[in-house]
Amino acid sequence: MQPDPARIGLVEDDPVMGGSIVQRLELEGWRVTWWQSGRDAISGIEGLSDSLDLVICDIRLPDISGEVVFSELANLPNSPPFLFVTGHGEIDQAVRLMRSGAVDFMTKPFAMEEFLRRIDAGRRTTHSQLRLKGYFLGESPAIQHAEDLLRRYAGHDLPVLITGETGSGKEVAARLLHEVSPRRAEPFIAVNCAAIPAELLESEIFGHEKGAFTGAQQRHLGYAERAGKGTLFLDEIGDMPMPLQAKLLRLIEAGSFNRVGGETCCTFRARVVSATHRDLSQRDRPSSFREDLYFRLAVLPVTIPPLRERHEDIAWLLDRFLENAASRSNTRIRGFSALAEEAALAYPWPGNVRELRNRVERAVALSTSEWIMPGDLFPERATKPGNAAFVPLADVRDAAERRQIERALDETGGQIAKAASLLAISRTTLWEKMTRLGLVDRVRSTS
Template sequence: MQPDQARIGLVEDDPVMGGSIVQRLELEGWRVTWWQSGREAISGIGGLSGSLDLVICDVRLPDISGETVFNELANQPNSPPFMFVTGYGEIDQAVRLMRSGAVDFMTKPFAMDEFLRRIDAGRRTTHSQLRQKGYFLGESPAIQHAEDLLRRYAAHDLPVLITGETGSGKEMAARLLHEISPRSKEPFVAVNCAAIPADLLESEIFGHEKGAFTGAQQRHLGYAERAGKGTLFLDEIGDMPLALQAKLLRLIEEGSFNRVGGETACTFRARVVSATHRDLARHGGSSGFREDLYFRLAVLPVTIPPLRERHEDIAWLLDRFLENAASRSDTRIRGFSALAEEAALSHPWPGNVRELRNRVERAVALSTSEWIMPGDLFPERVAKAGSSAFVPLADVRDAAERRQIERALDETGGQIAKAATLLAISRTTLWEKMNRFGIADRER
């Protein structure tokens, strides 16, 4: 398949490998520019950055490192995406580069077919492709940044650690990572380490042999074995007992485990993805979480931000959870009233996405109207406040207008004329409203 005449930059000092890569890429229809030193590449890429779809860069170069090349070019406008080629001993450096913004890395030696596939996945996304790109976790820049990281991690087998507050959507992120990975056809096996009693957790994860303990009437295959070549998701890994952490470390480092009561080692082939709401790095040590296990689990980290930091996702999530809940109900719900949306936007959501989903499902089940009202989403407010639960409509309208104005100003970088166009009002009207709401001090 022709890659639309993509233009590739290659930074490789080995003449044999470099020549082989150039030859193959040109046969595939790519246009390739090859530099054999880091300084040469910085100068050349700086002049071509706007037209390069991808830079393939060796980590180890004769004059400067590939990391230096990347860091210098990252400060230039319209810098191209970087994919690194690295030796096994340089994986930590390559992972650090991915956290800094590189799109991918491959270890030597590599299969050419996989190399070509990763190049096509990593090359610069055009503006039309960006518009068509569908995100699954939300619309806010914060959650889309996390999803972009997951997409870059998907092609690798290294462990992923997902952190975030309880209810923020860590398991949803783990399932997305699995679905977009080459392992998507294999099992996704989730284990909640906090929900299983400590004395049973080892048997549930690693399995047991018949007669291993009282009540073990037959062999039991644990989650690690049932995951096959898929994904083993260890949720709330921070609650795993300290004694069991050592066995998990062996599972990851050696790729093998023993069933409880078994003598024969079983091969572990799945990818480990873990999640926690705890700060494992801060609570490491003998009294908390093993530091060596933490570093093995957190090779590729990603943080899911709390819902209160993702204001743009609230309405988006409301609609999706409503659609899902309504499809399982006989109640005819047309949507959320404007008052309900305003109440949701002003709520702090201490329970994050899980709380929002639960409130929507309860509202759908209990609502007697075609429109979900604030009392359906937040019945406790009515119970506490009684008749004072209602506020003047003028206050609600002002709050909604202020929020929309602030969003429009954020979208246009504070340019009042453009913001007025987005809001379909005159510049004078917008300026008057900004004065009334106390936001007229924004830069014009």
């Protein structure tokens, strides 16, 4: 049986462009409903929100803006995804709409084949399709939201700024962004701005000519040039020296640079993706980071949440890193003991994903048993005889209760009565536990 054709809503006041889009989409087998004003679109979409797979909306409409249409319809319980069509002067507005939940935007004029690809990518995804899609960064809603954002950003050439605590997985996120982008076949060049001495960083990024300085015996191609048409990833961008920040700003705005000691202007064709654990937007106190550069880097921002805020990912990451570490070891490891898993879930992970990976690799290397025990993951706790394999019982109990309550709330859509029934406790008891564990914000207004 063939699947039902996609149903597309089009909000476009230009009769020529609108008619052309309708004709092409119908040739593709999609059903199209066309509105030529914002108010008509709001009235029409309210009655079709459950059945529309995507709304294509012009930002500039004769009565109200496309942003108003999107804002009013965003409150619908099953609001369809929006793809905006924008002029060059409206890119900032389109980016703001993406941050608010729009799936994509395209700038006029656009190639029809690329337009069709974006429509197909942005269409409403069913729950079963989401399961088939799979996620690369984790299983928690917080990290999957970040991954969804990265995938939406992938089709654009605008700079991306990835923020998050040290060890949270910013470079992994940057590599994912590159791999799902049209630039995947081009180089991914990573530069750690904090690891290279300040006096060498300019030469490493922009390259240098022979004789540019003492020791420059031949021409050296910098990271910006070696990135080609791929991705230039600038990690720990907040540690870049101020004089070099001005040159990076020129690189992004002009799309060109000069090698150190060179007069020939080189074209820069790569996409800039940067990352930092610092808050570069601090306006309440002096900062060593240029505000104009920050705004150019943070056109498309995404935050990677710390591991302590995504408990669902801990067991998933443990298994993933164990499989990787065990494949490189002669030791036969069957898995984590229940005590080790509970200890990991109760631990705050100040070093985030990097710390978890390091602890797993050390445990695999040092374990003398087929099962990894708490003392293998946390050997520093073995300071007193008899206490090595234990964490406070209250921490273990809280971690287990939190997991079960979160599962019940996810299963019931945040409805207290149904969740309490699943857990075989009263609503009052569930509410008290949720308050103590900081889960009250998971409740839906329908509960």
